[in-house]
Amino acid sequence: MTPQTLILRTAGTNCDGELANAFELAGAPATVVHLNDLIDHPSRLEEFDLIGFAGGFSYGDDIAAGRIFANRLKHRLYEPLLAAIDRGVPMFGTCNGFQILAKLGLLPDPHAGVQEVTLADNASGRYIDRWTPMQVVADSKCIWTKGLEDHDLPMAHAEGRFTAPDEVLDRIEANGQVALRYKDNPNGSARDIAGICDPTGLVFGLMPHPERFQHPTNHPQWTRMGEDFLTQTPIGLQYFHNAVVYVKDKQAAAVGG
Ligand SMILES: NC(=O)CC[C@H](N)C(=O)O
Numbered sequence: 086m087t088p089q090t091l092i093l094r095t096a097g098t099n100c101d102g103e104l105a106n107a108f109e110l111a112g113a114p115a116t117v118v119h120l121n122d123l124i125d126h127p128s129r130l131e132e133f134d135l136i137g138f139a140g141g142f143s144y145g146d147d148i149a150a151g152r153i154f155a156n157r158l159k160h161r162l163y164e165p166l167l168a169a170i171d172r173g174v175p176m177f178g179t180c181n182g183f184q185i186l187a188k189l190g191l192l193p194d195p196h197a198g199v200q201e202v203t204l205a206d207n208a209s210g211r212y213i214d215r216w217t218p219m220q221v222v223a224d225s226k227c228i229w230t231k232g233l234e235d236h237d238l239p240m241a242h243a244e245g246r247f248t249a250p251d252e253v254l255d256r257i258e259a260n261g262q263v264a265l266r267y268k269d270n271p272n273g274s275a276r277d278i279a280g281i282c283d284p285t286g287l288v289f290g291l292m293p294h295p296e297r298f299q300h301p302t303n304h305p306q307w308t309r310m311g312e313d314f315l316t317q318t319p320i321g322l323q324y325f326h327n328a329v330v331y332v333k334d335k336q337a338a339a340v341g342g
Pocket residue numbers: 100139140141142143146150179180181182241242243244245
């Protein structure tokens with residue numbers, strides 16, 4: 086069975102095309118569905134094996150980035166989303182998608198039932214749009230970053246400063262839920278955190294954009310990177326390969342069992 090991906094969009098979403106393409110290149114065809122359609126037909130969530138929350142400026146980033154999208158999910162789709170998490174559906178939220186997952190409280194712990202972390206204004210007070218070096222946390226539980234080496238990714242946001250109380254930061258670090266850190270921390274995030282997962286490693290949110298690194302020439306330095314860089318799978322796509330492999334293995338185990 087080919088894994089099927091749901092990408093959610095609404096007014097102001099702008100990375101759904103890249104995200105759908107990344108999942109498709111990794112082997113999981115994607116359907117982009119408007120949030121209002123899913124609210125009208127919540128059982129559609131059961132058709133999908135993977136879910137992507139795309140980046141952008143949903144609802145104009147009004148109130149705070151991701152807040153309105155998160156509230157709509159909270160009041161209209163929370164139970165079906167939790168059911169998908171309990172079914173083991175991997176979820177990916179990039180940038181605005183991460184802001185949504187954080188504000189909804191699906192990260193860092195979907196069963197906490199409260200918001201524990203946020204993405205606040207960048208420390209500089211400015212929108213930052215550039216490629217930046219990432220450190221992959223080797224012992225994290227995250228299935229999406231498994232086996233990845235340190236790499237560069239593009240970032241583009243004004244509200245990306247990861248912020249949480251010290252006890253939450255201590256807990257997610259001790260629990261292997263910090264998956265990605267900035268090497269030069271351009272936005273002032275607590276403990277350099279760029280991406281975190283839930284305790285199962287399946288729900289993952291990050292501020293940078295792996296879906297914008299689908300081809301070697303996406304990297305601004307690609308002409309200086311050498312032969313190998315041009316022939317290997319771009320690291321951005323490896324995130325999606327990891328999740329697709331996870332789903333396929335799970336399907337095979339279910340058939341075998
Ligand atoms: N790239 C994105 O997803 C958009 C940025 C985001 N809404 C912000 O904080 O500015």
